[in-house]
Amino acid sequence: MFRPATRQLARSYARYSLRTAARPSYRAAAAFSVPATRTYAIGTPRSPKDDKNGGAPRKKDEDAPASKPSSKEEDSRPPLPEGWVYLTEDEVKAVKSMFADLPSDLQRLKDETPISDMLNYGVPVELRDVIKKKMDGNFSVIFDTWALLKIRGKLVEAFERYEENKKRTDFDSNDVPPGVEQTEAMRKAREAKSRRHGEEGQPGHEQGAGEGQGPRPGKGPKKDPGSGDMKFGDWVTIGLTTGGLFALYSMLSPDSSRDISWQELRKNFLDKGLVERMTVVGDRVRVDLNLEATRAIYPDSVAARPGFHYYFGFGSVELFENNLEEAQRELGIPPSERIPVDYASSSMIGSILLSFGPTLLLVGLIIYASRRSGGMGGGSGGGVFGFGKSRAKMFNQDTAVRVKFDDVAGMDEAKLEIMEFVSFLKTPERFQKLGAKIPRGAILSGPPGTGKTLLAKATAGESQVPFFSVSGSEFVEMFVGVGASRVRDLFATARKNAPCIIFIDEIDAIGRSRSDGGFKGGGNDEREATLNQILTEMDGFNTSEQVVVLAGTNRPDVLDQALMRPGRFDRHINIDRPTMKGRKDIFKVHLKKILTKEDTEYLTGRLAALTPGFAGADIANAVNEAALVAARANAESVAMIHFEQAIERVIGGLERRSLVLSPEEKRTVAYHEAGHAICGWFFRWADPLLKVSIIPRGSGALGYAQYLPSGDAYLMNTNQLMDRMAMTLGGRVSEELHFPTVTSGASDDFKKVTAMATTMVTQWGMSEKLGPLHFKNDDNQLHKPFAESTAQTIDAEVRRIVDQAYAQCKALLTKHKAEVGIVAEELLRKEMLTRDDLVRLLGPREWPDKEEFSKYFDGKHGAPPPFSTENTDSPMDSEPAPSLFDAKDAKDVKE
Numbered sequence: 001m002f003r004p005a006t007r008q009l010a011r012s013y014a015r016y017s018l019r020t021a022a023r024p025s026y027r028a029a030a031a032f033s034v035p036a037t038r039t040y041a042i043g044t045p046r047s048p049k050d051d052k053n054g055g056a057p058r059k060k061d062e063d064a065p066a067s068k069p070s071s072k073e074e075d076s077r078p079p080l081p082e083g084w085v086y087l088t089e090d091e092v093k094a095v096k097s098m099f100a101d102l103p104s105d106l107q108r109l110k111d112e113t114p115i116s117d118m119l120n121y122g123v124p125v126e127l128r129d130v131i132k133k134k135m136d137g138n139f140s141v142i143f144d145t146w147a148l149l150k151i152r153g154k155l156v157e158a159f160e161r162y163e164e165n166k167k168r169t170d171f172d173s174n175d176v177p178p179g180v181e182q183t184e185a186m187r188k189a190r191e192a193k194s195r196r197h198g199e200e201g202q203p204g205h206e207q208g209a210g211e212g213q214g215p216r217p218g219k220g221p222k223k224d225p226g227s228g229d230m231k232f233g234d235w236v237t238i239g240l241t242t243g244g245l246f247a248l249y250s251m252l253s254p255d256s257s258r259d260i261s262w263q264e265l266r267k268n269f270l271d272k273g274l275v276e277r278m279t280v281v282g283d284r285v286r287v288d289l290n291l292e293a294t295r296a297i298y299p300d301s302v303a304a305r306p307g308f309h310y311y312f313g314f315g316s317v318e319l320f321e322n323n324l325e326e327a328q329r330e331l332g333i334p335p336s337e338r339i340p341v342d343y344a345s346s347s348m349i350g351s352i353l354l355s356f357g358p359t360l361l362l363v364g365l366i367i368y369a370s371r372r373s374g375g376m377g378g379g380s381g382g383g384v385f386g387f388g389k390s391r392a393k394m395f396n397q398d399t400a401v402r403v404k405f406d407d408v409a410g411m412d413e414a415k416l417e418i419m420e421f422v423s424f425l426k427t428p429e430r431f432q433k434l435g436a437k438i439p440r441g442a443i444l445s446g447p448p449g450t451g452k453t454l455l456a457k458a459t460a461g462e463s464q465v466p467f468f469s470v471s472g473s474e475f476v477e478m479f480v481g482v483g484a485s486r487v488r489d490l491f492a493t494a495r496k497n498a499p500c501i502i503f504i505d506e507i508d509a510i511g512r513s514r515s516d517g518g519f520k521g522g523g524n525d526e527r528e529a530t531l532n533q534i535l536t537e538m539d540g541f542n543t544s545e546q547v548v549v550l551a552g553t554n555r556p557d558v559l560d561q562a563l564m565r566p567g568r569f570d571r572h573i574n575i576d577r578p579t580m581k582g583r584k585d586i587f588k589v590h591l592k593k594i595l596t597k598e599d600t601e602y603l604t605g606r607l608a609a610l611t612p613g614f615a616g617a618d619i620a621n622a623v624n625e626a627a628l629v630a631a632r633a634n635a636e637s638v639a640m641i642h643f644e645q646a647i648e649r650v651i652g653g654l655e656r657r658s659l660v661l662s663p664e665e666k667r668t669v670a671y672h673e674a675g676h677a678i679c680g681w682f683f684r685w686a687d688p689l690l691k692v693s694i695i696p697r698g699s700g701a702l703g704y705a706q707y708l709p710s711g712d713a714y715l716m717n718t719n720q721l722m723d724r725m726a727m728t729l730g731g732r733v734s735e736e737l738h739f740p741t742v743t744s745g746a747s748d749d750f751k752k753v754t755a756m757a758t759t760m761v762t763q764w765g766m767s768e769k770l771g772p773l774h775f776k777n778d779d780n781q782l783h784k785p786f787a788e789s790t791a792q793t794i795d796a797e798v799r800r801i802v803d804q805a806y807a808q809c810k811a812l813l814t815k816h817k818a819e820v821g822i823v824a825e826e827l828l829r830k831e832m833l834t835r836d837d838l839v840r841l842l843g844p845r846e847w848p849d850k851e852e853f854s855k856y857f858d859g860k861h862g863a864p865p866p867f868s869t870e871n872t873d874s875p876m877d878s879e880p881a882p883s884l885f886d887a888k889d890a891k892d893v894k895e
């Protein structure tokens with residue numbers, strides 16, 4: 001089987017055949033003394049039509065055979081050089097059969113190869129071995145095909161030598177002398193060559209017609225329908241192993257280019273027709289070789305690898321062009337087939353980019369990063385300078401601060417105070433004509449969620465002036481000077497928009513007392529610089545400037561005194577948690593958004609009674625939660641029961657019915673809670689019980705008892721405190737009385753009792769031994785503000801008080817041991833008991849109820865008992881945020 005591996009080989013063989021077919025007297029022997037052909041990887045053939053000789057080019061080789069010899073002449077065939085033999089007819093038949101066996105993609109080779117001519121012109125002797133193997137049936141597709149390729153290489157080399165010796169010009173199909181009849185092989189070979197030349201896309205070139213002529217391919221040798229397929233097909237046929245490894249090696253090889261001198265290039269590649277294209281890249285020329293031809297001649301060279309290029313330098317483009325021109329002239333390459341030269345001007349830009357690319361990239365990144373951080377601030381200025389821009393959000397009439405004083409409830413005094421600012425902003429002349437200096441600003445302080453921000457917004461909403469809202473933490477940045485710069489920017493913008501209000505929320509983030517820094521080691525210069533800037537800006541206000549600064553904080557105690565002095569924040573408005581009436585009003589505000597059919601007066605009163613210690617935000621949350629509970633229950637409107645469930649949920653957390661306790665644990669919890677309930681029922685000064693439950697809730701409470709607090713207890717006497725402590729210890733005492741051992745469940749009770757007793761002794765002057773002294777225990781202080789002996793006295797007094805509460809509780813529960821049992825057993829059955837259940841089990845409470853209790857919880861309004869047992873919690877509910885209550889809060893969530 002004869003399978004040319006490369007385009008070059010195929011072409012060479014085709015030419016060889018053409019030649020022999022055209023001139024029968026030609027002998028292979030002559031080929032070794034006279035070059036018969038020259039191959040060019042590139043170049044455009046002359047069209048036969050264009051040729052002056054009518055498609056038959058001039059004759060170049062005088063020794064070339066003129067016609068095919070007859071079989072009679074075979075004996076007189078000239079001797080062949082060593083290593084070459086003439087084939088017999090049988091052998092030629094075997095070659096034909098090998099071609100017939102070729103895979104379909106190589107069948108074309110058969111057509112392009114004039115096999116019968118082999119009979120006359122000899123072949124390398126190795127071909128005979130291959131033919132023999134074929135005839136014996138030992139032909140190996142991989143190894144013997146490879147041998148055939150090598151044989152083909154020898155043939156090509158022979159022609160190359162011939163060419164070099166004679167320095168003759170190309171001999172192609174068009175060189176057939178006039179009058180010589182072209183064989184079929186000649187025609188096909190010429191067509192094949194014509195197709196290859198056609199790749200160069202020379203305008204006006206006409207391709208020959210005939211079978212085997214494919215559609216004209218686009219530019220580039222790889223698209224050659226003949227040679228490209230041939231190469232690929234060869235590798236496939238030879239074997240994936242050889243080809244794959246070679247391709248992999250070629251790809252992975254870092255050796256993708258090499259410098260070469262002009263002389264080397266000329267000797268090794270140009271003269272052999274292996275150069276396909278040259279590209280001027282900057283001051284060098286890149287050489288593209290015809291891979292297939294190169295591989296045939298230099299099979300082991302890197303030059304034959306795909307993607308490999310030679311480069312050579314030149315003095316000037318003109319010199320290079322002249323050299324190339326001269327070389328091609330010497331080689332006799334016709335102008336139409338000269339090697340194309342490209343000029344890659346874009347490489348200049350490419351090389352500039354390559355040199356400056358990293359720097360440009362870095363600069364770009366820096367600019368991008370600074371723009372981003374500037375942009376994040378929301379300030380108008382971006383870029384590097386955006387850091388110092390204020391991040392205050394501005395609201396005006398268009399962007400609407402629609403909050404009005406009516407939306408703020410439960411802080412009437414604070415509202416009155418702040419209304420003065422509104423009058424000042426609206427009618428400044430009223431104050432100015434009397435010579436009154438307008439307060440510069442006000443600090444709104446109070447626990448979280450009490451409505452400080454809301455009040456500031458309402459001030460802006462009422463005065464109809466622009467409102468700049470910023471948080472203190474937004475001045476804090478890792479860069480020195482940024483905070484002060486943002487303050488400057490904020491005040492400058494505010495002055496431009498005067499009259500207006502600036503609201504700085506959480507001002508303690510920057511307004512912290514400057515002396516505080518010392519303890520933490522070195523202070524914080526950046527924060528101090530920011531604070532100083534605020535002080536300066538507020539000082540700098542001209543009295544007629546209508547810019548009011550409001551600030552909110554939960555920690556007025558840590559603020560710097562300079563900030564609080566008159567002339568800066570001269571009004572201090574403390575907003576505490578709302579009273580019973582305040583809560584009622586806040587409920588009214590938020591109930592406006594809710595669809596409910598309940599009597600508003602009764603509903604708000606009852607809810608306010610149930611929520612002592614709730615801040616405005618807690619109330620807003622509870623109302624919203626009630627609407628969600630009602631929605632889950634598919635209710636038409638939000639009813640009392642939904643509100644109560646919502647409040648219970650806000651206080652105690654989500655019910656955790658999935659938490660399964662053992663019967664023994666459940667029993668312990670029931671007796672523990674029953675102990676609390678009995679104490680609350682029988683102690684004179686204890687808060688009336690609302691509900692006791694052993695359904696686990698929240699994160700760790702296994703049961704709890706809830707009491708109606710004694711209104712807003714601003715004052716508590718010793719009796720109340722002792723009863724409350726005794727009631728708190730009721731759980732543990734009950735466990736002691738009813739079980740052989742006690743549990744860890746009373747830990748939180750002890751914590752509360754200890755805290756209460758300690759406060760009584762150290763702050764409320766309720767210890768006769770210690771007397772009327774106040775010792776504030778500050779965790780930040782290293783030393784206690786009292787002597788060691790005082791500490792011992794405090795310890796002793798705290799113990800005495802707790803012991804007394806314990807004794808009081810034990811006496812009561814021992815007396816009512818049976819009742820504890822009754823309540824506990826009922827609790828185990830029902831899991832939750834209300835006040836009505838206790839009345840049923842224990843009879844009416846001996847002590848009179850408080851006013852609010854009888855008003856809202858006497859059952860006269862037909863409302864269900866508080867905290868109905870109906871459970872609408874679904875497992876998907878999220879747990880509400882726990883509310884904060886101080887020691888005065890009577891809601892008692894116990895473990």
Ligand SMILES: Nc1ncnc2c1ncn2[C@@H]1O[C@H](COP(=O)(O)OP(=O)(O)OP(=O)(O)O)[C@@H](O)[C@H]1O
Pocket residue numbers: 407408409410411446447448449450451452453454455505552553554586589615616617618620
């Ligand atoms: N007095 C009130 N009247 C009506 N709603 C209130 C009142 N106080 C708080 N709220 C509700 O609580 C929400 C939160 O209040 P706001 O943000 O003003 O609290 P804050 O005191 O500024 O809290 P923080 O100290 O945590 O910043 C308000 O949007 C409002 O719905």
